[in-house]
Amino acid sequence: MEEQYHSEKTFVLGRPIASIFHNASNMYSIVKVKIKETNLKYQEKEITVVGYFPALDEELHYRFVGNLSNHPKYGLQFQAEAFEREVPATEQGVIHYLSSDMFPGIGPKTAEQIVKTLGPDALKKIMENPFVLDEVPRLSEDKKMTIRTALEKNLGLDRVMIQLNEWGFGPQLGMKIYQTYREETIELLTQNPYRLIEEVEGVGFARADELGRKLGITGNHPDRIKAAVLHKLNQAALSEGHVYLEAEQLLPEVKELLEQSQPVEIPYESISNAVIELEEEGKICGEETRIYLPSLYFSEVGIATKVLQLVKKNEESRNFSNDEIRKAIGEVEEDLGVTYAETQAKAIEQALNSSIMILTGGPGTGKTTVIRGIVEVYARLHGLSLEPKEYAKKEEPFPIVLAAPTGRAAKRLSESTGLPAMTIHRLLGFNGQEKEEETDREIQGRLIIIDEMSMVDTWLSHQLFKSIPAEAQVVLVGDQDQLPPVGPGQVLKDLLAAKIVPTVELTEVYRQADGSTIIEMAHQIKKGQVPDNFTEKTGDRSFIKASAEQIASVVTQVVKSAMSKGQSIRDIQVLAPMYKGPAGIDRLNKEIQDLVNPNEDGTRKEIKYGDTIFRIGDKVLQLVNQPECNVFNGDIGEIVAIIKAKETVDKQDQVVVSFDGNEVTYDRGDLNQITLAYCCSIHKAQGSEFQTVIMPIVRSYAKMLRRNLIYTGITRAKNYLILCGEPEEFWKGIQRTDDLKRFTTLRARLNPFIEDEAEVDRTGQTEQTFRADAHENILEHEEPKEMPELPPMLTAETAPKIHPMIGMDGITPYDFLDE
């Protein structure tokens, strides 16, 4: 069958001599191959092969199967649909092959010995009969095993790809599946085709169900229904943040999913039975009418138990008298040359005398200042040195532990306190491999401060709380109005709503100058309102009306005029919710790059990576954490050098980026770690602030526009905020909060007496109070009273004739940036 598979198609057998491109995330590769044999009508000695494969070994031969095609720009290329490693059959080849890292423990000496005994076709002989290895003198059983399993493994790829192909997966997806399951692919997928949905990106329920059908799992088959139930719960958790689903909601969704995928009616009874069986198997948890994934159920229960324990200990944690603390605060104020406002001092006091407390407040209210204060006062009262180095000699570890859910937040925390800080993952010693419930490490620390708690999901919160020693003091810091965690749950929000953890809320804003209308607007947005004059220009903000098509032009004009006013491009940040479309991040980045860092005559050195062009001077954004280089996801830097392949020692293009003076070099293969940063997503900007923020809001973003997204975006602006786009969409986005409600039961577990959120809202003194008011307001004024009367929009007909900035409400480019 293998023969037939090859003989029908054209192939190239050869040795890769140079990798032109390799994308490690999807395996898309372009390789120059020296041809040894081919059935193509092709005279050259070398050919460019394009397809999906892992990094190839330049010492080996490969057989590529596919078709010759003519690329408009790069000429003749061989599009490979499949490939396999050609088992070498020359003495030298076999020795090299056996001593490669595919066969750990086998060195050149052993390899030579094998070839000496079995001849140049040693590999073929071993594959036909593994026992021929017994003939080789002084070869240990271990080594024999190594060779047999490695050969088996290598053959695995071909076998897997052929099977996947028969199952209807193309080379790209096939490669991805193989990356996930390796030689176990066929076995694992035959057992359970539905695991593809959760484990291989790009495979949805329908696709996996199609494979299921081929494997005989059809219609009412319990495995099929169970898979659908689990998929729905997973999807609810991952895409909507729900910790559970009501059975009432789950069952019809499962029914619909199954009936859409195959035209067979699935009775509710079958689904209920599947749910019962899943619960018996421990694959889901039921509580009253709610259905949970076990990991989420046990996480919630675990968090609640630990938090209640800590809260209970709060009474015992009055370690210091108020006088002692106030005195220490005074000393710290003097030392650091700061003055704490009363609420800030109160927060420090609370932190010192609690086992657990929450410090909350909006952007610019000085949460970081208070963290620093807590650390300083804690050290003073406990007679501790804040010099971590001094602890290296001693037995006991440094007692203050600082952590945050993202690398960037951890870096900021460390910078603002002068103490080491790390990601929660690192703190817990994760390595990316472990399964749930596997971490059992206890955090070595007496004071544990977690910043940006609003971004910590239910799973991670559980791991974190589990690792907190019973005698530790915990300070959770965060702002529940910013974007919720990527993962399921809303732990900070639930903790606040339960009202059992001592909480200090900072409300006064120190970041903006007095009379800032940005912060005023932010406060209103938090309540679901918009200032009456939101489309008018104030001292620090403005709104330029424009359609989606005009956005690119308006944004570049604003950037240009801001720069002409002396602002640097580093201080100007364009924020948008999504990448695609005429007003998307990608397009805006290109336009702004053309404006501020062009290459009009084509003489400047540049490097092309995918759809992006990088030039010296470009503002770029780091996309992954690189703690060794002190660069983290979300950091912004500037390209300071581009070194072309021929100029470097390793014949590789290189880009050097300076992050505030810290220079980091990227090889071509690492360029997927950076992207242009003139415009970035609002999500990415969370936790950063900029002098000037330009934020387009148009209808094409509608799917993304929500209150907390807009709130997060506008609160990134320190001095100037320039909104542009469609005022109605801005207003509508601010009204949207309902669909981001996450189903969780943490609040109820912590405090069963607070049952109804509306009631909390009416009695509570925190943000919820505002919320409730806002909600009533919205209900009262169904017709948007807050939405001011708007001048007519520009139409598509008039737009191109008008300079984007001029004539709109009389705004000229110089109008909105006065001092």
Next chain:
DNA sequence: GTTTGTAT
């Protein structure tokens, strides 16, 4: 019809 995080 869409964004986002972490660990070798």
